[in-house]
Amino acid sequence: MSSNYYKFQRKNELVFNNLNLHESVSPKKYLDTLFSGVLEEKYNSGEMISRRTYVAGYLYGLYIYEDSFERVYGSMCFEYYNGYLLRYYKNTNSVSFEVYDMGFPLESVYNDKGKTIEARKIEVNDTFQNKNIADFNSIVEDMEKTYDVAIDDADSILGWTLSNYVTDEISIEDLQKGIWKIYRKDKMEKGLYNDDFLKFYSEQEKLKNRIIKEDQFENKVKLIAGVDVAYNEMEQTMVGAIVVLNIDTLEVIEQAHHKMNITFPYVPGLFSFREVPPIIEAFNKLKVKPDLIVCDAQGVAHPKNVGMATHLGIQLNIPTIGCAKKRLVGYYDKEKLGSKRGDRQSLIWNSEEVGVALITQDDIKPMFVSIGHKINLGTAVDWVLKLTPKYRLPETTRQADQLVNKIIKNRTEFDFLYDNDSE
DNA sequence: GCGACAG
DNA sequence: ATCTTGTCGC
Structure with a gap:
């Protein structure tokens, strides 16, 4: 399939901060390294469409997506392999890649507020591998610190990232259960589950009859x-x-x-x-x-x-x-x-x-x-x-x-x- | 006491 | 509910 890569054209302007366009290559080549960086997408009018901050991680990397409201979402990322940003495009009869050199050391990744996101490479044998399952709080804290995102937004990031810590004794389900527990506790502490709901429960009793x-x-x-x-x-x-x-x-x-x-x-x-x-x-x-x-x-x-x-x-x-x-x-x-x-x-x-x-x-x-x-x-x-x-x-x-x-x-x-x- | 939980 | 994006074989 390497013969039909071609240069991609688009209506909207892409602004890549500190990125250099490289010629098309096979993504496989960069599988084992890390990437990080910021990608902004704008209309020709200059209006911002989105900004994406890429933070390196083990295997495929972690990607934090912010929409035009600067709301942060977590998501997996498939086509971004380390050190390089690979865009994958499909047409009716061909497939193409664009490759950008992110050119950042991990520590220099930043978000829109100028806050530094401290990203580090996560090793399978790193921090969490040997922790007691019960001790999820520290995992979450660690995650939050590492990625500088709130627990709510980190939900999907965590789900994915945690898969790196699965062992014979600790399943992904166990890990996610722990995260779930903390998530609910967090909501309760914010007052989302309190006595105010009692009247609705009694309302349900009446409806039931x-x-x-x-x-x-x-x-x-x-x-x-x-x-x-x-x-x-x-x-x-x-x-x-x-x-x-x-x-x-x-x-x-x-x-x-x-x-x-x-x-x-x-x-x-x-x-x-x-x-x-x-x-x-x-x-x-x-x-x-x-x-x-x-x-x-x-x-x-x-x-x-x-x-x-x-x-x-x-x-x-x-x-x-x-x-x-x-x-x-x-x-x-x-x-x-x-x-x-x-x-x-x-x-x-x-x-x-x-x-x-x-x-x-x-x-x-x-x-x-x-x-x-x-x-x-x-x-x-x-x-x-x-x-x-x-x-x-x-x-x-x-x-x-x-x-x-x-x-x-x-x-x-x-x-x-x-x-x-x-x- | 703990775990699970529609959209 | 909400965000996102591939994968495969003939």
Whole structure:
């Protein structure tokens, strides 16, 4: 493949600090060394798109990404190998690399505030290898110091970086559990999990008594809706959307959305108090009312049996289904669960069947289906299967998902692969 | 007392 | 939820 490298052209100006362009080479050549440096990307107008700070690490290096708001994200980096920055581009019929010499010693890496990020090479036999698993605090502290990022932002960095410290006795899962523990503790100390939530728990007790577990459709089901919420954390806003589909054609009949400020934190178990309000607002803007709503969350498969689907259903007095991508509570027999579309296993919680793990596509992870309100489990499963002829997620969820993401679009959009107009 | 936790 | 980006074989 070395014959078809070519020089890449792009509309936007790239500003590489202290970098020198080298001619194209194979990345393999630089696999075992380190890199660090700063990459800024700007439009021709001079407006900053993003700044990326690369910090060396063992193997592939660590890369800290900041968007145009200077928010820091951690991410893996594949194409950047040490000492050199390698950009990888794909076209319809060819592949190319650009190689830049970062030319920095590790210690000289800096971020936008002029703060120095002290990066050092991490050896497998280094600091953490022989530590007691219980002593995660020091690992985190060490990580924070090393990379100069807060624990929240460091989450994904840690997950990845920790893989370097796996031994026979210490698994990556153990390490991540420890990190998780500290992360939660940190949130609690910031007051995110305190007695203020008691009133919401008692609210759930009341809702629980109103759940109807049998089919109670006013009409024959013709209109079926999906709901979803998207977030813009920078603005602290959220958009709730509802999309109504014709059940026979799966075509969109009507859609509505509502944008509002985020007022409630994400707390597992109290999720509905965060997402139900914007959805209700969106619902009220609809001209037609759906006969059934499918939620991208749990229904009664919830610690108190009052997941978002249930909460929403009671609030709107409309039948709802909870169809979540991940399990919240309950257990099922993974061995017995098959791998073909339609295979299912009961999800048991407090000795009750609160839902099912349902395979919606062959050889794909199950969905977690539970009733929300005014429906029974068998009916709910039937509907979910009807809504998943082609994909793992129900069409309703997919449509709602696409809608909110279209609306919340003010994210930094930058795609290396498609913004070159070389011809 | 500890671990786990939808979006 | 949010950020990101490949990998492979015929």
